[in-house]
Amino acid sequence: MVGFAPPARSVWVAVAVVGLLVWSGLFTVLTLRPEPRPWLYAGDVAVVLVLCLAQGSLVPAEVLGASAGSGWIDMVARTGVFIAQFMLRQPLAIGAAIAIAAAHAMGAGVRDASVVLVLQGLLAAAVVVLLRHGARRADLALSEEASARASARARSAARTDELDQQRLLHDTVLATLTMVGTGSITRDSAALPERAAADLAIIADLRAHPGVARDVARAPAPLDVALRTVVLTHRVGLPPLEIEFDVPPLDLPHEVVEAVSLGVAEALTNVARHANTRAARVTARRVGEGVAVEVCDSGRGFDPAAVPSHRRGLRESVHGRMRAVGGSARAASSPGAGTRVVLRWEP
Structure with a gap:
């Protein structure tokens, strides 16, 4: 060539x-x-x-x-x-x-x-x-798919923020109204202004940050410290509880610690409000890289199947919060046999 x-x-x-x-x-x-x-x-x-x-x-x-x-x-x-x-x-x-x-x-x-x-x-x-x-x-197809995913993430974030706000309102404002409506706290009670002021602060915070989920840090946080804070917190308008506390030092992602601690707070509030007992137990144990937390009481218990659909306490404030961070919650109870709430999370 x-x-x-x-x-x-x-x-x-x-x-x-x-x-x-x-x-x-x-x-x-x-x-x-x-x-x-x-x-x-x-x-x-x-x-x-x-x-x-x-x-x-x-x-x-x-x-x-x-x-x-x-x-x-x-x-x-x-x-x-x-x-x-x-x-x-x-x-x-x-x-x-x-x-x-x-x-x-x-x-x-x-x-x-x-x-x-x-x-x-x-x-x-x-x-x-x-x-x-x-x-x-x-x-074009990849761009449309990326746009659809971004829209889905935005909708999911908005929905998550909405659920967070609903759970927060349930645990504060609606809880106060429920106690007033059922007579658990009277208009003349000294605890009512204190609860109302705390609830108004929550509403003001939600108005100051409309449509934006509260910032959640990704750094590890001590679960035992958060749960001990929940146990020692005074529940305005509710009778005090004698709580047995057995939680070893555990560091977990901040959003998990927040979900678990708020779920435990709701479970203890239900004990004080409905269980007709003044004793409860909060325990935790490590499960692999995760945790299982139990809130138990020996009160009058209830039938989970008989809970009306409009009652959102366990369903949203406990189950919903745990689902939002990839965990789960389970409530076992029957009339006269007390209640056992288990919150579980694993990465």
Whole structure:
């Protein structure tokens, strides 16, 4: 393919081959860069054009006269046509293919090889058009999917924030109204203004940050400290409890500690309000990398199946909070047999 038979001149063939190798190496290195320059592809077309025009002095006569396009410059021309279709925009790409075919015909005469170059350019252009069309459709599909996921995450975050606010209102404002409505706390009670002030502070905080979930730190937090704080907290308007506390030192993600501690607080509030007992027990044990917390009492118990659907205490303030952090909650009780609430979380 590379020969020195007449009319090929050995010096010019050597110069052309060495120059082509140097250019090919430079072209490869620059193409692999993040943002290759457009002039690089125009330069490649120019190199191919020069070689095609000069092939009368670079290719042996017997190879030049063949109609199969088997010379080394024929292969360079075909490669240049394909590179132009992939790297240049239309119609410049097909224009480059036609220019290469014309230069080939001028350098070697009009032969089958020149026609084949044009056909190869057309086929390569068609392939590139199809590939780019498919890539655009794939990009569009991925963009729509990403947008849908972002919208879903936004809706989920909004729903989570809404549920957090509902649970917070249930544990504070609605709990106060329930105690007033059932007579557990009277209008003349000194505890009522204290509870009302605390509830108003909660409402003011929700108004100050509308539609935004409270910030939740991802750093580990001590569960034992949070639960001890819950146990020692005075429940305004409710009788005090004697709570047996057995929780070892445990560090868990902050959102898990918050969910568990608020769930335990709701369970203890239910004991003080409904169980007709003044004793309860809060225990915890490590389960793998997670935890299981139990709140037990020996009060009058209840039938879980008989709880009305509008009662949201256990369902949202306990079960809902644990589900929100990937955990679970279970309440076991029966009339006269006390109640056992288990909150469980594992990563």
